[in-house]
Amino acid sequence: MKRFLRFVPLFLVSLATLSTPRLTAQDWVHTGTNLSNPTIRIAAADFKPVGADAQTGALKAVFDATLYSDLGNAGIFDLVSKSLAPQAMPGSPQEIVLSQWSAAPASASMVAFGALSVSNGRLVVYGWLYDASNTASPQVLGKQYNEAASEDMARTVAHRFADEIIARLGGGPNGIAETEIYFVSTRSGSKEIWAMDYDGQNQHQITHLGSISLSPRISPDNSRIAFSTLGRNGWAIRMYSLDLGRMVSFPGGSAGGSNLSPAWSSDDSKVAFSSSRSGDSEIWVSDASGGNLHRVTSLTGPNVAPVWNPRTNAQLSFVSGRTSEPQIYIMDQDGSNIQRMTDSGYAVSPSWSPSGGLLAFSWNRKYGPGDPGGQDIYVFEIATMHWLQVTHESGSNDFPSWAPDTRHIVFQRTIGHHTQIWTMISDGTHQQQLTNAGDNSMPNWSWK
């Protein structure tokens, strides 16, 4: 009996410890409720057409649609659908009734509205952004635009106004509505360099070389495109001037061997690329005109696909095959201080975020026979060495490229035998296909 009594307290204590998880389980629920992140609910009112010019209606339609899609694409708003928004078209601060917009079903906390008129071939747009919940001082933004009257300019003005709103409410980086995406397309018969607006509009061909052109990279000032082309002497780095509308010379990129995957430094002064002129593929750096060439890496195994840290221009990320399968590395611009970022699988196509803190790349983590992993886009934070998989189980994904807002990523996705260009928010949401005709690959997002 005494022996039994001796164990009773032990039993009670163990019972108490067993029952504690049940009691503290409520904490867990409490944490879950804290995870919600309220996004800004914004309404884009149809702009009020002013004046009787015949063009007004058409331009207003383009403007309204562009503004609406830009705000939706931004990825930071909960956009009020047109069917829930009030029918009113307030054209000025005097005409808007904020309670209309803040009440259900619109329930908007922000309203973008304004007026649009065409007179004497000029398009004049007044735009406002109001905080619908702050009746005392609602104005967040007021803008006026005056441009030549055309559909392109209506779209451009809408992009600019959307960018202003996104910059105001997004807390920092400018919007990307006026940016461009450069890519490789086969739709003309051969692989040429093409360009389009960030939302897939206005797709047009840039080069007509009749060869195979790959990996376009737009310069930070939007004046030149560097890319690699297969010529008589193998792969060479070529340069196309958007200002002049023709090819310009880049002497450093055409020596023997394969010269591939150019990359601009963010100050426009240097171009890095891989070249096999000395045997193995190594990283070389020249100035922007193709002179002052020097080799940075001198290691066994191929080293390719360099990108600069756009924040500092003091580091490069690249892909190296020194341990058989390609892996992502970073190094200082003089080739020292090499660090390996990925530990296994098949990792290629690094893209350094404009903020300097993140790398996006394409990774097949379970690569090899009997290990059929998918090729997906990953985002890697350099400071903490944490990574996040952002595409999941949909096709083979490669060539990510950051938008200047460090919020969007453009990439290529191959499903079946068709490769197309997609964009997404860098956490993998809002995935959107931009191209349909032909095969389109290797996208590069412009710097501004």
Place this chain on the structure above:
Amino acid sequence: MSGVIESGHLERELTPEPIAGPAAGALALHGALFAALLLYGVLGGLFHHNLWGNQGSGGAMQVTLVSNALPLPNNQPLNQNVLATEKPSPAPAVPSPKEQREMDLKAIPILGKQTKPQQKTTQKTQMHQPPPMQDNLARYGEQNGTSIPRATQPQSASNGPTVVGDNDFASMFGWYVSQINNKMANSWYKQEVDPRTPRGARVYLVFTIHRDGSISNLQLDRSSGSPTLDLSCERGVQRAETFGSLPSAYNQNTLKVSYYCEY
């Protein structure tokens, strides 16, 4: 050999002592401990319910003018103003007291049984009061949609006509404050925090936002006691880098911000 000596020693130690008394005492003590644990668990659960609707993910903001001419408005109104609900709790309590009064009237000639209906009414009112779930649900639902107006409306009403220079920042530019919250919610990675950090631990940071949106003077104001939580919150601010240029209607060049991260 030494083991034998030890076991003999133990036997001598244990056998002569009366074990029943201490054992009963220990039993009672553990019983009390167990009851206290249960009580703590139940009370703790109730207490945590009250934290439900408090904050968004990134924690709340306190923003002060650099000039410090006006004292800060409290954060408290945010939480206290959660009164109006679109769906008030079902309240079929009205008919029941009538029935009980009828019962009382009939019961007057009978002497002994007046107390029972009174007890029923008190029980029913008590039953209506305690469940905190309805409050919590209402708070949670409202918190999401209207965190900005709640901060802005009461103050602007009390201040009357707004003058930019003399007004409080949060009431004038609620959207800027909520933008800081949103940005921090995205750039603060909770997974960097040691999971042993107690829930509800808070670290307070102080920093300055300049006109171009850049951040400086980031300082730890009050540590949470968890180094990983402190560091993750600081990293969140550093990662954000900019909160966007200050509103053009705001006439100061800098804005001081006190921000807390709650685990």
